[in-house]
Amino acid sequence: xxxxxxxxxxxxxxxxxxxxxxxxxxxxxxxxxxxxxxxxxxxxxxxxxxxxxxxxxxxxxxxxxxxxxxxxxxxxxxxxxxxxxxxxxxxxxxxxxxxxxxxxxxxxxxxxxxxxxxxxxxxxxxxxxxxxxxxxxxxxxxxxxxxxxxxxxxxxxxxxxxxxxxxxxxxxxxxxxxxxxxxxxxxxxxxxxxxxxxxxxxxxxxxxxxxxxxxxxxxxxxxxxxxxxxxxxxxxxxxxxxxxxxxxxxxxxxxxxxxxxxxxxxxxxxxxxxxxxxxxxxxxxxxxxxxxxxxxxxxxxxxxxxxxxxxxxxxxxxxxxxxxxxx
Amino acid sequence: xxxxxxxxxxxxxxxxxxxxxxxxxxxxxxxxxxxxxxxxxxxxxxxxxxxxxxxxxxxxxxxxxxxxxxxxxxxxxxxxxxxxxxxxxxxxxxxxxxxxxxxxxxxxxxxxxxxxxxx
Numbered sequence: 418x419x420x421x422x423x424x425x426x427x428x429x430x431x432x433x434x435x436x437x438x439x440x441x442x443x444x445x446x447x448x449x450x451x452x453x454x455x456x457x458x459x460x461x462x463x464x465x466x467x468x469x470x471x472x473x474x475x476x477x478x479x480x481x482x483x484x485x486x487x488x489x490x491x492x493x494x495x496x497x498x499x500x501x502x503x504x505x506x507x508x509x510x511x512x513x514x515x516x517x518x519x520x521x522x523x524x525x526x527x528x529x530x531x532x533x534x535x536x537x538x539x540x541x542x543x544x545x546x547x548x549x550x551x552x553x554x555x556x557x558x559x560x561x562x563x564x565x566x567x568x569x570x571x572x573x574x575x576x577x578x579x580x581x582x583x584x585x586x587x588x589x590x591x592x593x594x595x596x597x598x599x600x601x602x603x604x605x606x607x608x609x610x611x612x613x614x615x616x617x618x619x620x621x622x623x624x625x626x627x628x629x630x631x632x633x634x635x636x637x638x639x640x641x642x643x644x645x646x647x648x649x650x651x652x653x654x655x656x657x658x659x660x661x662x663x664x665x666x667x668x669x670x671x672x673x674x675x676x677x678x679x680x681x682x683x684x685x686x687x688x689x690x691x692x693x694x695x696x697x698x699x700x701x702x703x704x705x706x707x708x709x710x711x712x713x714x715x716x717x718x719x720x721x722x723x724x725x726x727x728x729x730x731x732x733x734x735x736x737x738x739x740x741x742x743x744x
Numbered sequence: 745x746x747x748x749x750x751x752x753x754x755x756x757x758x759x760x761x762x763x764x765x766x767x768x769x770x771x772x773x774x775x776x777x778x779x780x781x782x783x784x785x786x787x788x789x790x791x792x793x794x795x796x797x798x799x800x801x802x803x804x805x806x807x808x809x810x811x812x813x814x815x816x817x818x819x820x821x822x823x824x825x826x827x828x829x830x831x832x833x834x835x836x837x838x839x840x841x842x843x844x845x846x847x848x849x850x851x852x853x854x855x856x857x858x859x860x861x862x863x
């Protein structure tokens with residue numbers, strides 16, 4: 418792991434005095450720091466520094482410079498995202514990364530999904546997130562042509578996900594049934610829109626007024642816009658509020674109609690339900706991958722080992738869908 | 745009893761130790777102490793419930809012959825990949841639902857989908 422950034426380094430980066438740096442999280446590939454800077458005219462300037470702990474980003478992820486540029490363009494297009502302050506350069510010595518403004522709000526979904534002070538925020542959230550997706554998917558692909566966003570048709574993406582599953586040498590009959598189920602139903606659609614790729618309740622910053630920002634653009638790519646609508650409804654992001662399929666706070670039909678009302682293309686209901694199965698399977702393979710971090714020795718940790726056992730939750734969700742048509 | 749301190753007693757003792765330790769830890773370490781206690785709870789449930797035996801019997805039922813659990817899983821996955829078995833194969837979906845229930849009962853019996861199906 419690269420050395421933690423010093424106050425002097427970060428102060429030089431943002432061109433302002435820095436009072437405090439706090440490590441928020443550290444993973445196999447990235448590190449996030451809260452930075453308390455001070456503006457030249459006096460008021461506090463809360464920032465986030467995100468950099469690659471190992472100096473590089475994981476395979477398949479968006480290079481951090483491109484992630485920052487995408488985020489900045491979405492900010493300029495009026496989407497609720499944090500403004501990018503500075504993109505790291507090689508001579509900064511902190512690996513790939515960038516500094517962005519730290520917005521107020523609650524990022525822990527189990528909190529804002531349950532606490533009473535967020536009730537009004539939850540009530541308006543389905544329409545808000547539908548509006549964000551409609552605007553995101555309406556951005557012309559040409560506006561990001563210079564960024565290295567991964568591109569895949571649905572058939573190519575499914576083949577890649579299967580290859581990823583097979584990397585771990587695990588035989589899960591439920592996962593193989595899910596792949597067969599999807600191959601039977603997925604029609605090959607070309608990549609037609611900018612897709613956030615991880616649009617779920619755990620990546621929303623929520624205040625008592627509602628949505629403040631959509632976080633974590635690392636998995637953005639060009640694909641089928643239905644992917645974001647389906648992923649948002651996967652059971653794993655409902656945090657136990659299973660009877661509100663949209664992230665634990667809303668209903669599917671309200672999401673689809675708000676998306677269309679906000680200028681989104683007509684929603685193919687059956688396609689979004691396929692993407693829910695796809696997303697559930699994708700999360701299951703992510704659990705295998707996180708468990709493999711421990712098993713392979715890449716990142717030996719009780720947390721990674723325990724996440725490997727969450728495969729069972731995914732298998733049960735998939736079988737619930739196959740046996741009962743829904744979850 | 746054959747052992748004064750059985751495996752389950754050791755698990756409980758380590759869980760107790762971790763819960764004492766948790767109060768002295770902060771941030772990530774405290775979180776990992778909690779995760780470690782949950783991991784031991786999984787081990788205790790796995791010892792008590794032996795879900796592999798149930799899975800082995802269910803998969804043998806689908807395939808129509810006995811075998812090791814790893815062998816049965818590999819064969820079933822291979823046949824699902826080649827398409828000689830699929831969602832319309834009688835008994836397959838129900839058997840895999842039962843397998844998933846048995847596994848989730850060990851790994852996370854508080855999971856919403858498990859509670860919906862178990863109630």
